Amino acid sequence: MKLFSVIGMLTVGFCGCQARVEPPEFTSSAEIESLPAELKPEARKVLRQHAGTFASPVLVTNDGSTSSSTLKLGQAIYQERCVQCHGVSGDGNGPVANQMYPRPRDYRKGVYKFTSTPYGSKPVRADLVRTVMKGIRGTSMPSFKLLPPQEIEAVVDYVLVLTHRGELEEQIAVLADFDEEVDPELFEEESLPLIKQLWAQAAGSQVVPLSPQPVFTRGHVSRGKEAFLSKGCSKCHGEDGRGQNAENLAGSFKDRWGNVTRAADLTAGMLHGGQRPIDVYRRIYSGINGTPMPGFASAFQQEPETLWDLVAYVLHVTNTRRMGIGHLPGPISPYVPETPESGDAAE
Ligand code: HEC
């Protein structure tokens, strides 16, 4: 190994040149690839026209405030730090992705799990920034909090380039398949405005709790446990929250990306969607996009306090394991957090 690299350096030194590396290029989705041969060139052309190429990426939702140099900076960071998992086109198929559970996100469906918005909505920009800053605990998604803020912002812009490109790709494939032709005007008049509208809508729709966060007491925890058992949570997560029930272990749950997923082991001390009460609240209230975790917004409209009870219970069971106590079946011990975090204020 060492010898090779020394020889490599010498060769570079001698001829002053390096092996030519082909620049990467975006690939097309399976849906575009499976269009009839006569439609493919036009489909790719429309895609290039609106979402650019690797050499000159375009942000579909750009309102003019994101410069092409920001996109190039975002791309450079992405190619250095994200591509091995998320792939050049953002398809979640980077060279090291295969061994991972959960798999790296395929951005192209435009679906994000850890959002502050209602079920089925796009994330707000701050959600993506937060994921990149904090990483996703308990998964291979690392935290990038040491990157300077402008680099985080730029790489998020680039994630959005890939996301919108994927969303447009999906629309092109569906419409081309349906109409048996590729009509560029249709994309300008319908697809692009739709993508822009869905992302703009999300911006004003962050979930605000139905009732203010209480200071948690053991009462909240035990009411939360009751609700957990009676409102259907335990059907998927198991009675003790560990997800050890047969259906879950059989791997019969699939996510939007076609991968097997499991109801989270809530006791593992590794809440993927964040540890703050507001994070857990939003997971329960809004569900988790693209996964079988349903939203319970309407189920608890009439009893908003139950949502906080469930949050207290989830935080209680997650902490027992993290503190090395192991999950004890039977009655729950008292739980009063020392410093109750106050929801959005901590953001
Ligand atoms: C070592 C592999 C790895 C690297 C490197 C990596 N990610 Fe991820 N990323 C993941 C995995 C795995 C997930 C999916 C976690 C899940 O589904 O719970 C993910 C998910 C995401 C999500 C989706 C969050 C959501 O709400 O659905 C975003 C956005 C993201 N990564 C951005 C990035 C960016 C930007 C970089 C580079 C700065 C990066 N990732 C580098 C593995 C990685």
Ligand code: HEC
């Ligand atoms: C139909 C099955 C199902 C039901 C019912 C269900 N969950 Fe889930 N839940 C899941 C799955 C699957 C995930 C993991 C999603 C993922 O990240 O892939 C999950 C994830 C979660 C998370 C996020 C954990 C994290 O890592 O951040 C919380 C919190 C949660 N569930 C709480 C509840 C509560 C409370 C209830 C009842 C009110 C409930 N769930 C009902 C399937 C279910």
